[in-house]
Amino acid sequence: MTHHQWTTAEQSDWLKQRIAAFIDSQANKTTVKEFFPQVIKEWRKLWPLAEPTADEITKAKSVEDAIKQKKTKDEERIKAWFHNHTRGSTSGSGTRGLLKINGQARFRQEWQVYQTMTYEIKWKAVIDKEWEAYQAKWKADHPGTDLPQGRFAFMNSFLKDKYNSESDEVKTAVKERQAAMKIESEAQAK
Known part of the structure; x- marks a missing residue:
């Protein structure tokens, strides 16, 4: 199965430049309150949200709802992009302990x-x-x-x-x- 690229090369490069800031924000627990709002604001300046299509308006039942849905989808894609492109490097402390395989055996009844x-x-x-x-x-x-x-x-x-x-x-x-x-x-x- 092929992976669908939703970003242009320029957008992808722009997002990649912010990976270090994303990792820092996760370490500082400021991802939701500070990092994403700022990144999304900058994203919108560079790539404004396209007007909803007639089909999107019909499915949403109003222009306002269509815009809101399109905006939410766009924001979720950006958030998912960062999580998907930093997976493994941002899991808690970054290290995982090994399972103790030969630990104490369970006492049998x-x-x-x-x-x-x-x-x-x-x-x-x-x-x-x-x-x-x-x-x-x-x-x-x-x-x-x-x-x-x-x-x-x-x-x-x-x-x-x-x-x-x-x-x-x-x-x-x-x-x-x-x-x-x-x-x-x-x-x-x-």
Whole structure:
């Protein structure tokens, strides 16, 4: 897709000469109150607003509205020009911090540790079968409507229920594994 140039070469050069002032005004937070009003005033002296066409007047319903719309569009183009031609150099302080990718791992809840310990060996086939039955029942009871939850949410609620109904012995083993996972995670973060 080609980029449409709305300025003439002379207008573009004139705008480029004011980029440094625009950046300064952003740093000083005077862009809206001082910079743009002054630039637009100077722009209008050099390139007065063209009279609205008959089509523009018809669409606007009056000459005054057509002039106002044309003026607003012109001002918005000028403002957008500065923002588009200084993008990246005026973002806040100009520097961005790096994301800490290997930060501290999230502490897992007990049912999540239970899932890690039991999903593949105990629950995967059961969940697959239950999921198919759930989908079939939903489609029969609610034809033409989407399922209220996806497979992932279904699996999570299934495993939460199973964990809550487990024996104290299993829950103790899960808590021990959870503590070990926390220690492993903290050791890796160092």
